[in-house]
Amino acid sequence: MKITSQSxxxxxxxxxxAPGIAIGVIFIIGGAILGYYLRSSNPATAWxxxxxxxxxxxxxxxxxxxxxxxxxxxDQLSCxxxxxxxxxxxxxxxxxxxxIETRKQWRMENTAAPGNRGASMPRQVLISQSVIVxxxxxxxxxxxxxxxxxxxxxxxxxxxxxxxxxIANQLANFLGVPFQEIAPPSMGGINIGGPGGIRL
Numbered sequence: 001m002k003i004t005s006q007s008x009x010x011x012x013x014x015x016x017x018a019p020g021i022a023i024g025v026i027f028i029i030g031g032a033i034l035g036y037y038l039r040s041s042n043p044a045t046a047w048x049x050x051x052x053x054x055x056x057x058x059x060x061x062x063x064x065x066x067x068x069x070x071x072x073x074x075d076q077l078s079c080x081x082x083x084x085x086x087x088x089x090x091x092x093x094x095x096x097x098x099x100i101e102t103r104k105q106w107r108m109e110n111t112a113a114p115g116n117r118g119a120s121m122p123r124q125v126l127i128s129q130s131v132i133v134x135x136x137x138x139x140x141x142x143x144x145x146x147x148x149x150x151x152x153x154x155x156x157x158x159x160x161x162x163x164x165x166x167i168a169n170q171l172a173n174f175l176g177v178p179f180q181e182i183a184p185p186s187m188g189g190i191n192i193g194g195p196g197g198i199r200l
Contacts, residue, residue: 001163001167001168010069010073011070012067012070014067015066016065023056024058025060027052027056028053028056028057031051031053032049034052035049060084063083064082065081066080066081066142068142076091077097078092079140079142092132092134096134097135099178100132100168100175100177100178100180101130101181102128102165102180102181103129103182106125107125107127108122108124127147129143129144130142143164165181
């Protein structure tokens with residue numbers, strides 16, 4: 001998520017689908033390579049390769065980029081979602097916005113275990129997403145879910161997460177609504193450097 005335009009009365013932020021496209025391309029290439037090299041040794045790999053290619057195309061075509069345009073002059077906030085095929089645009093009254101939240105939650109993911117070929121081990125990954133909450137209870141995501149990229153023991157470092165939170169907070173300040181960062185209950189926090197140190 002980044003700020004693409006800012007003035008006294010207008011703020012535009014956008015979130016691209018570049019990571020989704022990259023993942024889709026990796027699945028397509030991986031499926032094609034798997035199908036080409038293993039097609040004669042095991043016919044079942046052809047179905048796996050085909051499934052990987054289909055998943056790759058689905059990720060590319062279903063994923064969307066998000067553009068939020070907040071305009072104080074018209075008292076309107078518009079949200080545009082673009083896909084490779086199609087998209088949608090919706091408009092909301094700024095006066096109907098209650099707050100902006102950045103929510104974090106834990107999710108279990110399987111990752112490759114170091115030194116064990118083909119083996120995977122589950123680990124907790126911190127997922128984060130910012131949303132606009134309206135007075136009627138409706139919610140509007142302003143970015144895609146992002147997962148933690150680095151773990152240091154029990155600590156999790158969010159790559160670029162500080163920037164995402166800062167932009168969500170800046171949008172809240174621009175709109176004149178509260179900003180709230182919601183951490184998962186089990187996260188607690190870890191102090192680095194003792195008292196007065198950095199809290200994660």
